[in-house]
Every structure is written in structure tokens, then in C-alpha cells.
Amino acid sequence: MSGHIDPTKEVFAAFRGNDRPGPIHMLNLVRLHAKAKYPDGRDVSGAEAYQSYGQESAPVFQRLGGKIVWQGKFELMLIGPAQERWDHCFIAEYPSVAAFVEMIRDPVYREAVKHRQAAVEDSRLIRTAPMKIGKTFGEIPK
Secondary structure, eight states: OOOOOOHHHHEEEEEHHHOOHHHHOOOOOOESSOOOOTTTTOOBBBBHHHHHHHHHHHHHHTTTOOOEEEEEEEOOOOSSSSOOOOEEEEEEEESSSHHHHHHSHHHHHHHHHHHHHHHHEEEEEEEEEOOOOOTTTTTTOO
């Protein structure tokens, strides 16, 4: 079974269609291949390829106002499929939907994303709206 690497056109259209004002948070869960899957067969690890993606895309990400607002190290799947593991867990913030769309259309980013495609075995990218933080479970501040 193939992993989730890139969004479908339909989901991306829905993403763009919800262009509410304000920042978006993108929860990233990333599992890497042991060996990157480059079309040219180059011999680098998934971790090395993902690091190349980060280094090459950073100028575009930062220029458009992107920043990492949370990062954590996966330790254990307490609730969920026991076989799932994630090599990178982080939340990236973008000032707007337009900034995210501009990033993925930028030619420098489009070149860098080839490293991500070679590196990633499976991933989840979950868009969320930042909110005030509640004090307990189930509290949804206004």
C-alpha cells in the first residue's frame, strides 16, 4: 500500500476554498523511508533527503511568514494503530491560506519538494485554526 505523500486536487481545492482570514496551523506527522526513493536511485537515507527538503525550502517558508510553533518526538501510539510511528511531529504556522498556496507554487519550493517526495513513506498534514487554549479537556474557548 502506498502512503499519503501529496494532497489530491480535490482536497487542495477545498483547502484553498476555505480562505478565512488569519493564520493556519498545519499539524505534520511524517514517516520516512529508510532509503530515499529518488527516481535517479541516489543512495541517501530518507532522513538525509528530508533534511535537504527542509534546508532548500526554508528561505521560501520563512519569507512567506512561516514558522514552526510546536515540535515533539514521537514515543508511543497510546490510542491508534499500534504499527504507526512518526519520525517528525510538528506544527507549522502560516499567516494565511494564501501564504501556504504561494509557498507550494514557488519555483524554489517546487524544486525542494522533490526531496520530500523521495524521503516520505507516509504522512498526515492536518489543517487547523489556531484557538485560545482551554484549561481542561472539552473546553473550547470563544
